Amino acid sequence: MNSDEKIQRWVRPQLRALNAYHVPDATGLIKLDAMENPYSLPGELTSEWLECLREVELNRYPDPAARALRAALAVDLNLPAGQDILLGNGSDELIQILAMVLGGVDRTILAPEPGFSMYRIIAGVLQTPFKGVPLKADFTLDMDAMCAAIEHYQPAVIFLAYPNNPTGNMWSRADVEEVLRLAPGPVIIDEAYAPFAADSFIPDLGRYDNLLVLRTVSKLGLAGLRLGMLLGPVAWLAEFDKARLPYNINVLTQASALFALQHADVFAAQAQCICAERAHLLAALGAMKGIRPWPSATNFILFETPPGQATDIFSAIREQGVLIKNLSAPGRLQDSLRVTVGRPEDNSAFLEALKTALERAPA
Numbered sequence: 001m002n003s004d005e006k007i008q009r010w011v012r013p014q015l016r017a018l019n020a021y022h023v024p025d026a027t028g029l030i031k032l033d034a035m036e037n038p039y040s041l042p043g044e045l046t047s048e049w050l051e052c053l054r055e056v057e058l059n060r061y062p063d064p065a066a067r068a069l070r071a072a073l074a075v076d077l078n079l080p081a082g083q084d085i086l087l088g089n090g091s092d093e094l095i096q097i098l099a100m101v102l103g104g105v106d107r108t109i110l111a112p113e114p115g116f117s118m119y120r121i122i123a124g125v126l127q128t129p130f131k132g133v134p135l136k137a138d139f140t141l142d143m144d145a146m147c148a149a150i151e152h153y154q155p156a157v158i159f160l161a162y163p164n165n166p167t168g169n170m171w172s173r174a175d176v177e178e179v180l181r182l183a184p185g186p187v188i189i190d191e192a193y194a195p196f197a198a199d200s201f202i203p204d205l206g207r208y209d210n211l212l213v214l215r216t217v218s219k220l221g222l223a224g225l226r227l228g229m230l231l232g233p234v235a236w237l238a239e240f241d242k243a244r245l246p247y248n249i250n251v252l253t254q255a256s257a258l259f260a261l262q263h264a265d266v267f268a269a270q271a272q273c274i275c276a277e278r279a280h281l282l283a284a285l286g287a288m289k290g291i292r293p294w295p296s297a298t299n300f301i302l303f304e305t306p307p308g309q310a311t312d313i314f315s316a317i318r319e320q321g322v323l324i325k326n327l328s329a330p331g332r333l334q335d336s337l338r339v340t341v342g343r344p345e346d347n348s349a350f351l352e353a354l355k356t357a358l359e360r361a362p363a
């Protein structure tokens, strides 16, 4: 049996049918594709941070429970009593843990779509059926469809990204609370974009026994650390903790995140700048003929191009040195592109490239 045959024989067929998650090469390009914060630490803070890393013992395993970091996060996030924090190597890992514990061939994971692609991808790897419930034309939750799907599929877990990626909008709070009441199992409110949004369900933790909140430091400006947190009732988290690998948060991440929490004001100020830039970018896109931007409570903007031109426009922008995200595919996001809010000069370069791309495109 040659190697190909062995792969055929042993890799689970459902997995062989999947594609690995593809991240495009951004070398030499202005990177506005992945919702990263464009700002790094100010110079004097970088030195302080490096000093703090000096103390880290690389020869020792990390604290498996990351107690110091979890305690600091509980204070920073105003965690209500009776609730706990589970840390993940990015919130992606926490989504995977949730799917490992709650999923299975006879279970359904449910989320509105268009939504965050990892929910569906992780369900696929774990052979758990996934039900995407289409949003309404204006990207609000279709509550009739949500209620019917919850009733029919009895989902083991529901993911609601609040605000939503890639559409950028918040759900109505009343709709989310209705989902919390109807859901037979946990509802995960994924607040990856909390630094740019005006509402959160953290204060509501404990009001519903099935409410959990997912957070990450990635969009805040620490995507390289890989740190996500799941907040929820102690009893639920104790179960999820059983599926977590013991040393999933490395010593460098634990020390760096603790340092960052002591300088939370720096990150908050950067988020404020990004929100101000978002308003400029939205206005500029809205003023362009043929471009239809959607309002955003995040650090990115979804916009529609003239019919059938999204991929050509995406490529023309990339040729001019700016990488954004091409979402156009048959369905609701046909003709849709997504741009991350960058520094003022990045956004100007993007707008200039888009303008040129539109002039080149057939009328």
Ligand SMILES: *Cc1c(COP(=O)(O)O)cnc(C)c1O
Binding pocket: 035, 089, 090, 091, 092, 093, 116, 161, 164, 165, 190, 192, 215, 216, 217, 218, 223, 227, 228
């Ligand atoms: C970016 C994103 C995440 C992933 O965050 P990581 O902590 O970097 O893994 C999770 N959920 C949503 C909705 C996101 O957009």
